[in-house]
Amino acid sequence: AQSVAQPEDQVNVAEGNPLTVKCTYSVSGNPYLFWYVQYPNRGLQFLLKYITGDNLVKGSYGFEAEFNKSQTSFHLKKPSALVSDSALYFCAVRDENNFNKFYFGSGTKLNVKP
């Protein structure tokens, strides 16, 4: 079965410092990976996705993610965190062999302190 794991419930970082939010995946076929962000009382907003090609994917709001096949990871990164980046981040994998269903991780709360 397809799954993603977000090993950290919470990540704390100071404004201006680089941030990393971790995600590992398990798929039986090709990995199609997504990152979403959720602000309080809002739905999930798409940040970026990896389908094929370059291992470094660039997305919205200065975020990027690095696909690492050998480590089955898709960590979200940003060179310089902003207080406004504080939110809940979800990693997801798409199962092309099962109606293209999405499987979401449990989420990581990012706290960026001034």
Place this chain on the structure above:
Amino acid sequence: EAGVAQSPRYKIIEKRQSVAFWCNPISGHATLYWYQQILGQGPKLLIQFQNNGVVDDSQLPKDRFSAERLKGVDSTLKIQPAKLEDSAVYLCASSRNKRTLAFRETQYFGPGTRLLVL
């Protein structure tokens, strides 16, 4: 383009009452999803429609939950009767999902309906 619309945004009911949620996907999006997001957890898929047909409802508690998408556009999700454990945010999402390369398509979410069952 307009995003995914959902209503109501908030709903408070007592257990054993019924409730319905409405979703209007992005225009032209063939696939519509309903998710349940319990506080502190990631979204869990309840049901997935392709046009007006059900693709996957394996995690829908069919004894109390029902959903329809009669004309292949907007959709309603109903809970009858509600239980305390149904308190959650119900998210609707849509994607284009063309027949080929559907795995490339991004899923877009509505703002959600926050349900509290007392």
